[in-house]
Amino acid sequence: VAGARRPTAASEGTSSRPHGPKEALEKGEVPVGCLVVHHGEVVGRGRNEVNETKNATRHAELVAIDQVLDWCKQQNRDYTEVFANSVMYVTVEPCIMCAAALRLMSILSCLFMLGNCRFGGCGSVLSISSDDMVDSGEPFECVSGYRAKEAVEMLKAFYRQENPNAPKSKVRKKNNRN
Numbered sequence: 001v002a003g004a005r006r007p008t009a010a011s012e013g014t015s016s017r018p019h020g021p022k023e024a025l026e027k028g029e030v031p032v033g034c035l036v037v038h039h040g041e042v043v044g045r046g047r048n049e050v051n052e053t054k055n056a057t058r059h060a061e062l063v064a065i066d067q068v069l070d071w072c073k074q075q076n077r078d079y080t081e082v083f084a085n086s087v088m089y090v091t092v093e094p095c096i097m098c099a100a101a102l103r104l105m106s107i108l109s110c111l112f113m114l115g116n117c118r119f120g121g122c123g124s125v126l127s128i129s130s131d132d133m134v135d136s137g138e139p140f141e142c143v144s145g146y147r148a149k150e151a152v153e154m155l156k157a158f159y160r161q162e163n164p165n166a167p168k169s170k171v172r173k174k175n176n177r178n
């Protein structure tokens with residue numbers, strides 16, 4: 001029974017959990033990972049796949065949204081009803097693009113571990129999650145600071161490991177300006 005309850009799309013090939021932030025870290029991606037939970041069940045997972053796919057839009061949140069849509073198709077469920085009753089857990093505050101996507105899908109709420117002062121779309125740079133906007137989905141609830149210490153350690157490990165994909169050029173540019 002437990003097996004039957006597991007979402008097929010999300011569990012396919014995930015026996016070694018390749019979708020978490022730690023796996024992103026191992027693959028040289030910025031360690032951002034997320035889960036979408038619907039009534040206590042994981043219906044989508046995502047990790048940052050930007051470097052791997054050479055596609056700057058493949059943020060963990062968008063990967064997870066695609067999985068939820070696949071899950072809905074397989075379960076013959078209405079995705080609007082599923083998103084409206086789902087919570088996303090994510091390492092870093094969704095960026096402006098992802099916050100807009102979550103809003104368009106009318107997700108119930110989003111819990112993130114760390115704010116994102118450069119790109120955050122849930123209050124840090126823009127407030128896509130809560131602003132009054134016409135024809136752009138429903139505002140959603142955001143909770144920050146969830147297991148923040150763990151997230152800080154993971155991000156520190158990423159920037160420590162001298163990864164070829166780490167955004168060093170940006171750091172250098174910043175230093176030159178100073």
Ligand SMILES: [Zn+2]
Pocket residue numbers: 059060061094095096097098099
């Ligand atoms: Zn994003």
